[in-house]
Amino acid sequence: MSIEDKLDDLEEALEEQLEENHAECKWIRANGELTLIVPREQLLAVMQVLRSHHDLGFEQCIDVCGVDYAAYGHSEWNAEDAPNTGFSRGAERETITDFQAESRFAVVYHLLSLSRNVRLRVKTFLDADYPVVDSVTGVWNGANWFEREAFDMFGILFSGHPDLRRILTDYGFIGHPFRKDFPLVGQVEMRYDEDKGRVVYEPVTIEQRTLVPRVVRHDCRYEEGRELVKEEEQADG
Amino acid sequence: MAEIRNYTLNFGPQHPAAHGVLRLVLEMDGEVIQRADPHVGLLHRGTEKLAEHKPYNHSIPYMDRLDYVSMMCNEHGYVGTIEKLLRVEVPERAQYIRVLFDEITRILNHLMWLGAHALDVGAMTVFLYAFREREDLMDCYEAVSGARLHAAYYRVGGVYRDLPEKMPCYEMSHLGSEKEMKYRNQAREGSLLDFIEDFTERFPGYVDEYETLLTDNRIWKQRLVDIGVVTPERARQLGFTGPMIRGSGIAWDLRKKQPYAAYDKVDFDIPIGSNGDSYDRYLVRIEEMRQSNRIMKQCVDWLKNNPGPVMVGDYKVAPPPREKMKDDMEALIHHFKLFSEGYSIPESEAYFAVEAPKGEFGCYIIADGANKPYRLKIRAPGFAHMAAMDEMTKGHMLADVVAVIGTMDVVFGEIDR
Numbered sequence: 001m002s003i004e005d006k007l008d009d010l011e012e013a014l015e016e017q018l019e020e021n022h023a024e025c026k027w028i029r030a031n032g033e034l035t036l037i038v039p040r041e042q043l044l045a046v047m048q049v050l051r052s053h054h055d056l057g058f059e060q061c062i063d064v065c066g067v068d069y070a071a072y073g074h075s076e077w078n079a080e081d082a083p084n085t086g087f088s089r090g091a092e093r094e095t096i097t098d099f100q101a102e103s104r105f106a107v108v109y110h111l112l113s114l115s116r117n118v119r120l121r122v123k124t125f126l127d128a129d130y131p132v133v134d135s136v137t138g139v140w141n142g143a144n145w146f147e148r149e150a151f152d153m154f155g156i157l158f159s160g161h162p163d164l165r166r167i168l169t170d171y172g173f174i175g176h177p178f179r180k181d182f183p184l185v186g187q188v189e190m191r192y193d194e195d196k197g198r199v200v201y202e203p204v205t206i207e208q209r210t211l212v213p214r215v216v217r218h219d220c221r222y223e224e225g226r227e228l229v230k231e232e233e234q235a236d237g
Numbered sequence: 238m239a240e241i242r243n244y245t246l247n248f249g250p251q252h253p254a255a256h257g258v259l260r261l262v263l264e265m266d267g268e269v270i271q272r273a274d275p276h277v278g279l280l281h282r283g284t285e286k287l288a289e290h291k292p293y294n295h296s297i298p299y300m301d302r303l304d305y306v307s308m309m310c311n312e313h314g315y316v317g318t319i320e321k322l323l324r325v326e327v328p329e330r331a332q333y334i335r336v337l338f339d340e341i342t343r344i345l346n347h348l349m350w351l352g353a354h355a356l357d358v359g360a361m362t363v364f365l366y367a368f369r370e371r372e373d374l375m376d377c378y379e380a381v382s383g384a385r386l387h388a389a390y391y392r393v394g395g396v397y398r399d400l401p402e403k404m405p406c407y408e409m410s411h412l413g414s415e416k417e418m419k420y421r422n423q424a425r426e427g428s429l430l431d432f433i434e435d436f437t438e439r440f441p442g443y444v445d446e447y448e449t450l451l452t453d454n455r456i457w458k459q460r461l462v463d464i465g466v467v468t469p470e471r472a473r474q475l476g477f478t479g480p481m482i483r484g485s486g487i488a489w490d491l492r493k494k495q496p497y498a499a500y501d502k503v504d505f506d507i508p509i510g511s512n513g514d515s516y517d518r519y520l521v522r523i524e525e526m527r528q529s530n531r532i533m534k535q536c537v538d539w540l541k542n543n544p545g546p547v548m549v550g551d552y553k554v555a556p557p558p559r560e561k562m563k564d565d566m567e568a569l570i571h572h573f574k575l576f577s578e579g580y581s582i583p584e585s586e587a588y589f590a591v592e593a594p595k596g597e598f599g600c601y602i603i604a605d606g607a608n609k610p611y612r613l614k615i616r617a618p619g620f621a622h623m624a625a626m627d628e629m630t631k632g633h634m635l636a637d638v639v640a641v642i643g644t645m646d647v648v649f650g651e652i653d654r
Contacts, residue, residue, distance in 0.1 A: 031321060031587045059473045062590075065601055065614040073584075073605045110588055110601065110616070114473065114487065117494050121588065142476025145624035168278035168653060177283060184290050212292050216606045217581040 003032050006118045010034060013055040021049055035121040043124050044134040050111060050120070051139050058111035058120060061136065064146035066154035067106040070099040070128075071180040076214040096180065104128035105156055109136070109143075126156060135161040153178035184208055243271060246635070250279055254357040254639040257649035261626070263638065270638065273630045275623055280653040288613040292579030293319055294393065296613070301387035303615065304651035307346040308378075309338045310593040311651070312391040314615075317497060318589040318600040319393045322582050325554060330545040331395035332499040337433070337536035338381070338390065339498070339591070340529040344440075345374050346594035346646075347526050351447060354519075354643035358460045363450055370443055373436055380405055380429045394555040395548035400540065404432040430537050437534045444526055451519070461516040465629040465641040468513055475628070476621040479596025480525065481645065484510040484518035491592035503535045515644035522646075525594075554580050579608040588616075595619055595646050617651035 007029060014036065018025050023042045028035045038046050050058045074096060103125035111120045126133055135158035136143045147158045148167040155176035158164060166173060175182055185208045193200040246263040249255030258279035264272040284303065288296040300311040313335060320327060327335075352367035375385040380401050382388035390397050404425040409418050424435040451457045467477065472485040482489050490507045492500040508524035510517025548555045552571035561568040582604035590599030596618025605611040622645045629641050 030585060033587065035586075060476055062476060062478075062597065063588075063599065063601065063614065063616040065612075067603060067612050072611060073607075075607065108601070108614075110599070114489055119588070140476065141471075141474045142621050142624065145620060149620075168281040170278075178286055184286060210290075212295075212578060212608070214607050214609050215578055215581065217608070218606060219581060219583055 003118075006116065007032070007034050010056075010116075010118055010120065013053075017049050017053055017056060018046070021045060023049075033119065033121060035123055037123050037125070040124050040126060040133055043122075044136065044139070047109075047122070047136050047139050050122070056113070057115050058113045060112040060114060061109060061140035061143045061146075062112045062119075063108075063110040064136075064143050064150055065108045065110070066150035066156050066178065067108060068104065068154055068178065068180045069106060070104055071096050072099070073216060074214070075216040076210065099128070101128040105131045105154060107133055107150060107156060131155065132157040132159055134159055137161055152176070155179065248638065254642060256353065256642055256647050258653075259623075259642070259647070259649065261638070263630075263635070265635065268634050270630050270633055270635065273627045273638070275626045277623060277649070278653050280649045282654065284654045285613050285615060288610055290609065292608045293582070293610060294575075294579055296610075297392065298387060298389045301389060302650055303617065303654060304346075304593065304595065304598070304619070304648050305386065306349045306648055307342045307594045308386060308388055309335075309342045309390060310346075310591055311598060312389065313339060313498070314589065314591045314593065314598045314600050316391045316393045317591060318587055318602050319582070321587045321589050322585055322602060322604055323393070323554060323580070325394050325549055325551065327395050327498075328546045328549065329499070330399075330540065330543060331547040333536050333539050333543075334396050334400065334547060335391060335498045336500060336503060337533055337540065338377075340532045340536070341374050341377055341433075343529045343594045344526050344533075345371055347522050347529075348374075350522065350594075350643075350646045354640075354646075355451065355457075357639045357643045358457065360450065360454070360457065363447055366443070366446060366450075370440065373432075376405070377429065377433060377436075380432075392548070392555065394551065395546070399547045400429045402428050404429050430541055433533060434537045437530050437537065440530050441527060444523060444530075448523065452523075458516060460637075460640050461519060461644070462514060463512070464515045464633065464637050465644055466512065466514045467625070467629065471628070472513070475625045477596070477625070478618050478621070479592065479594070480518055480521050481596060481618075481622055483507065484521050485513035486511055491590060491597060495590075497589075497591060499536075499539075502539075503532050505529075505532050515640055518644050581606055581608045582610075590616065593618060595648070595651070596622070598651075615651075615654055617654060619645070619647045619649075619652045623647055623652050 011027070011034065014027065023046050024039055025046065026037045050056050105126040105128065107124050107126065109122040111122060124133060133156065135147055137147065138160065145167060147161055148165060150156045151158060151164055152166040152168055153176055169177065175187060185204055185206055187204060188201045189204050190199050190201050244265045246265050248261035248263055250258045250260045255261065260276040260279065262274040262276060263270055284299050288299060297312055297315060300315045301308040303311045348367040348371050352364035355363035378388050379385045382390040382397060404427065406422045406425045407418055409415065424432055467485050469485045469487050472482045472487060486509050488507050488509050493507055505528045508521045510521050552568065556572055556575055557568035562572055584604060584606045586603045588599055588601040590597045597616065598618055599616035601614040601616065602610050603612040630638050
């Protein structure tokens with residue numbers, strides 16, 4: 001049974017189950033993967049169905065991942081009125097404010113069914129001011145740390161999580177480092193202070209440099225329905 | 238009577254058995270663990286954020302530094318995701334080279350795990366034995382990539398270069414005698430593949446040596462049997478993968494179930510445990526080394542008889558050959574664009590996972606049409622295993638914590654990322 005056949009079966013089962021449970025979900029199929037987009041309020045109910053129903057049976061939650069969509073599709077490359085000096089010339093970096101506030105954040109779950117040998121991606125969008133979603137730790141205990149990580153990195157809150165603490169950042173860390181408005185070089189640096197006899201935190205003194213600017217290019221070779229240029233032609237050409 | 242109260246104990250981060258930088262806060266009732274709270278993140282470097290600020294190709298060396306004892310498997314997970322997004326077909330020879338080096342990596346990792354685990358539990362010799370064989374395998378890494386650890390050998394579209402015709406030899410110095418040099422170089426007379434073939438002949442004997450030291454060793458069994466038992470049901474719930482879930486008796490291996498590269502063309506078996514304790518996981522990993530050896534043998538045979546390209550001919554993702562750049566303007570432009578700006582990936586997202594020695598290592602990339610990933614999420618197997626620390630050590634003695642950390646095969650490069 002090929003992956004495509006399995007996804008066909010999965011799509012069918014999903015359609016049936018979601019309708020039965022009155023869930024308003026959308027799904028996207030691309031790259032041999034199925035993505036289910038679930039509204040925030042219905043997430044927990046849908047997840048329970050996904051785990052427990054025998055036609056679906058996703059026993060494992062492989063990964064939980066936070067995403068910040070604030071800078072999606074932005075290009076930094078400005079060759080026209082850029083200065084011709086400086087290290088990161090041509091690269092513009094400004095704070096982005098024109099993002100869609102109601103779907104700034106997303107939580108992406110990767111589920112795996114061992115019995116059916118199929119994967120499913122579940123995505124739910126959260127708004128910028130109040131990014132909170134139900135925790136799935138009750139459905140899959142393994143999601144505990146993954147949700148803590150998403151909280152730490154993006155500030156996404158998981159209601160019903162038994163122990164929502166920071167996990168990867170330093171004790172007493174301020175901010176959520178993977179948000180797009182958090183600079184790559186960070187906010188503070190630390191050093192040992194001889195006089196005070198302890199480690200002190202100070203604002204960063206280094207400046208962020210762009211080695212290669214971010215450029216968005218539209219490659220017509222990957223347009224919908226277009227076959228890729230064959231390897232041999234490329235090699236000769 | 239004196240008041241009895243629980244005692245909080247800090248285990249690590251500077252404890253030799255903490256495998257790096259684990260700070261474990263243990264709540265003890267006498268010598269029995271009531272609660273274990275691992276504090277991770279002391280090695281957090283923000284790999285995912287760094288990757289968002291670099292063209293796709295620049296992040297391959299970061300992957301080596303995640304799980305720094307199974308380097309090439311991490312690279313495989315990363316380049317595999319990009320290949321999936323770009324729909325690049327990797328040449329068959331490169332697929333076999335990847336399988337060969339994935340298995341070399343698996344043995345490297347398991348040897349490191351075996352040595353460190355045995356050392357933690359009190360057996361010194363195994364560590365020395367394991368490092369003897371690691372030396373040979375790291376020489377293979379060096380022969381193909383020039384680096385013994387952080388290889389950056391897998392590239393999008395194939396591998397960096399074909400296997401070398403000549404295995405590097407030891408050179409004479411004032412320290413050794415000529416006779417000794419000849420002895421040390423005897424397996425290195427031919428090509429790299431000859432060297433690996435010779436290794437696969439020798440290796441099963443070495444595994445027997447480890448087993449004589451450990452498998453029926455009374456002390457080893459006392460320390461591992463019935464320690465850190467995980468039932469199949471709990472293993473699924475906790476998101477276990479790799480030898481951890483196989484030790485609990487679930488025959489789940491991505492190399493078999495969702496084959497990638499050339500794994501569907503090689504023959505091997507999946508070992509599983511029956512009790513889900515540390516001893517079973519030990520047996521599973523020992524058998525995995527033997528199976529890896531078997532796969533390596535098949536790859537060597539295939540690679541010896543099937544020459545061919547090891548990189549795609551698409552110059553948008555792979556550099557053109559040096560000679561071509563001398564008289565072909567287009568090749569020169571391709572080269573310049575590839576190394577300055579890199580390639581852009583159209584708006585899409587993909588998740589691709591490989592069976593790394595520790596479990597499922599996956600990369601999830603969201604591309605927004607730029608030359609850098611919009612979001613890269615690395616799914617490290619050790620992270621899910623570490624999260625089960627509390628459950629696996631509860632009710633055990635303090636000394637068993639060391640055995641449980643050992644059996645989980647944790648490396649903080651990948652947990653903290």
